[in-house]
Amino acid sequence: MSVKGIFSGLLALGGVIALVMVLMPPSNEAPLRLVSSTQCFACHADVAAEWQESHHQFAFENPEVRRLSNDFANQECLACHAPRPVLSFKPGERVLARQSERGLGVDCLSCHSHPDGGVGSMNPNAKSDAPCQPRFSERMESVEHCAACHNQHKTVEQWRAAPAELKGTGCIDCHMPEEFRAGGRRGRNHAFKASHDLAALQSAVEMKVGKDGEGAFVTLENVGAGHNFPTDERSRAADLQVRWQQDDGSWGAWIQIRRFRDPYRDETDLTNTQLPSGATERYALPADGDTQSGTAEVRLLYRTNPFLPDDEAKELSRLTLEV
Amino acid sequence: MSKSSSLLLILLLCTGACSKAEQPVPPQVELAWQAVLEQQLQTFAEEGLPEVSEEQINDFLEAMELASEGGQMGARFRTRLEEADSLELSAALLAIVEDREMEAIDKTRAYAWLRVRGDSAMMPRLTLRLKYEKDWVANVDIALALLQHGSGAGLQALLNILNTEESNDPDALQQARFRTMEGLAFLPASDTWQPGNGFDADWRRLLEVQAKWQKHRQLPDTKALKPSRNQRAEVWRTLSKLISQRLRPVDDARFVLVRMPDWVFEAIIETTLDEDRYVREHALQTLAWIGYPVGRWALEQSFDLEGRLQVAISGADSRARLFEAMGASGLSSMQDTLLQWLKDGNMEEMTAAADALLRCAGPEPMAELSAMLTSDMVLSPEARYSLALLFTEVETLAELEVPTGLDSSEAQRRLQWRLEREQRP
Numbered sequence: 001m002s003v004k005g006i007f008s009g010l011l012a013l014g015g016v017i018a019l020v021m022v023l024m025p026p027s028n029e030a031p032l033r034l035v036s037s038t039q040c041f042a043c044h045a046d047v048a049a050e051w052q053e054s055h056h057q058f059a060f061e062n063p064e065v066r067r068l069s070n071d072f073a074n075q076e077c078l079a080c081h082a083p084r085p086v087l088s089f090k091p092g093e094r095v096l097a098r099q100s101e102r103g104l105g106v107d108c109l110s111c112h113s114h115p116d117g118g119v120g121s122m123n124p125n126a127k128s129d130a131p132c133q134p135r136f137s138e139r140m141e142s143v144e145h146c147a148a149c150h151n152q153h154k155t156v157e158q159w160r161a162a163p164a165e166l167k168g169t170g171c172i173d174c175h176m177p178e179e180f181r182a183g184g185r186r187g188r189n190h191a192f193k194a195s196h197d198l199a200a201l202q203s204a205v206e207m208k209v210g211k212d213g214e215g216a217f218v219t220l221e222n223v224g225a226g227h228n229f230p231t232d233e234r235s236r237a238a239d240l241q242v243r244w245q246q247d248d249g250s251w252g253a254w255i256q257i258r259r260f261r262d263p264y265r266d267e268t269d270l271t272n273t274q275l276p277s278g279a280t281e282r283y284a285l286p287a288d289g290d291t292q293s294g295t296a297e298v299r300l301l302y303r304t305n306p307f308l309p310d311d312e313a314k315e316l317s318r319l320t321l322e323v
Numbered sequence: 324m325s326k327s328s329s330l331l332l333i334l335l336l337c338t339g340a341c342s343k344a345e346q347p348v349p350p351q352v353e354l355a356w357q358a359v360l361e362q363q364l365q366t367f368a369e370e371g372l373p374e375v376s377e378e379q380i381n382d383f384l385e386a387m388e389l390a391s392e393g394g395q396m397g398a399r400f401r402t403r404l405e406e407a408d409s410l411e412l413s414a415a416l417l418a419i420v421e422d423r424e425m426e427a428i429d430k431t432r433a434y435a436w437l438r439v440r441g442d443s444a445m446m447p448r449l450t451l452r453l454k455y456e457k458d459w460v461a462n463v464d465i466a467l468a469l470l471q472h473g474s475g476a477g478l479q480a481l482l483n484i485l486n487t488e489e490s491n492d493p494d495a496l497q498q499a500r501f502r503t504m505e506g507l508a509f510l511p512a513s514d515t516w517q518p519g520n521g522f523d524a525d526w527r528r529l530l531e532v533q534a535k536w537q538k539h540r541q542l543p544d545t546k547a548l549k550p551s552r553n554q555r556a557e558v559w560r561t562l563s564k565l566i567s568q569r570l571r572p573v574d575d576a577r578f579v580l581v582r583m584p585d586w587v588f589e590a591i592i593e594t595t596l597d598e599d600r601y602v603r604e605h606a607l608q609t610l611a612w613i614g615y616p617v618g619r620w621a622l623e624q625s626f627d628l629e630g631r632l633q634v635a636i637s638g639a640d641s642r643a644r645l646f647e648a649m650g651a652s653g654l655s656s657m658q659d660t661l662l663q664w665l666k667d668g669n670m671e672e673m674t675a676a677a678d679a680l681l682r683c684a685g686p687e688p689m690a691e692l693s694a695m696l697t698s699d700m701v702l703s704p705e706a707r708y709s710l711a712l713l714f715t716e717v718e719t720l721a722e723l724e725v726p727t728g729l730d731s732s733e734a735q736r737r738l739q740w741r742l743e744r745e746q747r748p
Binding site: 035036060061066071072074075076079084088093094096098099100101102152 | 568570601608670673678701733
């Protein structure tokens with residue numbers, strides 16, 4: 001074969017290789033320029049479906065947030081309810097608000113987008129030639145990643161002070177359990193179950209009632225939260241209440257025993273009454289009138305905002321005691 | 324084969340290369356971050372309100388209590404308070420009103436003395452009391468104290484008191500309304516208004532003064548007071564809170580800065596060049612919150628606002644926030660820069676540029692913006708709506724369709740900007 005022939009053959013081979021490179025399916029697709037979390041949904045539909053059910057997705061539109069932030073007239077609230085990518089800030093530093101697609105709340109790009117392109121992943125074997133160019137980022141599973149927002153209301157500080165047996169290794173242990181998805185893919189759940197999930201709330205505390213030489217009492221123990229119960233400043237509150245059965249069999253009104261809450265900064269007349277991780281507190285059951293006898297019912301209510309009426313609160317526990 | 328296959332190869336390789344997404348190339352402007360806050364805090368380290376000890380505070384508490392008595396003793400202590408060093412007195416009285424544990428009566432006395440004897444350096448810290456002080460009468464004293472030092476920050480509190488007819492504490496409200504009506508005599512006089520011509524005239528004057536304050540951060544018919552070095556020192560201490568990782572100090576600083584007279588604008592603008600990303604971000608945000616008064620001030624002072632803000636454009640971190648501040652000024656001189664970034668920026672920058680153009684663009688770029696809107700250019704729903712609003716008459720704004728994916732409150736914000744365009748400097 002002549003030199004010219006060999007050269008022509010090499011050129012043709014090069015042409016074929018180039019053609020294959022251009023037409024190659026997804027794994028070798030050109031890197032995606034990520035501008036919106038909606039670009040993630042096609043390939044990660046199952047994760048997106050979990051996120052759609054989460055309060056991260058709802059962070060910007062949530063009417064409770066709107067009410068408490070005066071419809072975001074308190075603009076500092078925006079930073080965590082429509083954040084720029086956390087990875088573009090130093091670990092643990094707070095985030096700042098983004099300008100576009102705020103309606104998506106805390107979206108895929110908020111947690112995953114890398115400032116220099118591509119996305120961060122907790123998977124050490126991330127397939128880096130996928131269009132979104134994932135790469136392992138140790139920071140993704142650290143508490144600092146969540147602290148960018150969740151420490152504004154002190155939750156991460158509370159976690160740092162929690163006993164080791166309740167701390168786990170970080171936020172994701174409880175709030176992003178492992179998930180095995182179709183096709184054998186393993187990942188973390190993106191529904192972020194927490195204060196809006198009854199089971200998650202009930203796993204945090206244990207209420208007991210009893211009587212001894214000092215009278216009837218109720219105890220509440222923070223058995224399952226690696227942070228205070230309830231956590232979050234201002235917005236969350238839990239109430240212990242008791243009511244007594246009357247002589248005619250009817251029930252008296254609910255009597256407040258204790259409110260658990262960290263007041264907001266301008267509520268200067270209140271102090272922090274949250275129940276720290278691992279702590280137990282005991283309260284005497286207040287009497288209805290003069291006597292503390294008969295049948296008592298004790299309940300624990302949880303409110304996602306402190307002004308919610310009783311009938312809109314979540315009842316975490318109810319116990320009866322004969323005194 | 325040789326020629327055609329070479330061409331094919333080049334073509335194919337070129338196609339492969341070109342299939343990569345193009346990254347926008349930002350215009351190059353010189354980066355010039357500076358240790359603005361650090362330098363200013365050093366410069367003013369010896370000025371401003373002094374630290375006061377618990378002993379000094381207790382002395383002033385006792386003096387105020389005794390000064391409220393009649394007779395010679397009362398007179399003696401009133402004289403003592405009147406002759407006290409105004410900076411030391413102001414610092415002690417502010418410490419009293421800022422103390423959550425302090426008795427209400429002591430706070431009431433402290434506010435009254437701040438009104439009479441407070442140094443102008445108290446202005447930032449006293450302005451912050453408007454956020455936290457819930458006592459009606461105290462708010463009247465705060466408003467009047469600020470007024471005599473050239474700040475209208477408390478005028479809204481006076482308007483609120485006069486507009487409120489019901490309260491859980493009607494006696495306190497009644498007392499505050501009475502004190503407010505008395506206090507209107509201290510509004511700046513004009514050719515057409517002097518105190519003592521009845522409540523209707525006073526009320527109209529209050530609205531006039533408030534309107535001027537809102538629009539210019541100046542009081543009408545008043546020679547602007549030159550800030551003292553002590554006052555400027557306190558402003559820099561307020562600005563230094565913008566570095567905080569916790570939001571409360573940042574929020575407090577912004578609350579104060581947006582309510583200060585126009586002489587603080589230059590310090591805030593200077594702070595947009597600080598080396599700290601959070602300081603820059605919040606300084607820019609503060610300018611954006613103040614809005615058109617900054618643009619008006621720049622025009623009046625022939626201050627090159629565009630030139631000063633341009634330097635910060637090289638910092639990608641704060642660029643979107645910078646555009647927000649540029650747009651909020653309402654100055655059409657910003658439009659060329661914004662237009663360029665609307666064409667060349669990433670999604671965040673394009674959105675911020677479109678929003679800013681809604682607030683500041685003059686007639687010149689309208690043809691180009693209109694063409695963008697009808698092109699296949701990829702715009703966020705926010706940017707698309709902002710541009711569409713530019714081409715919608717005020718009367719037909721309600722008919723403009725909100726793009727899919729745009730939250731209703733975000734649409735409402737932009738509608739508000741469209742309406743405010745009529746008030747551009």
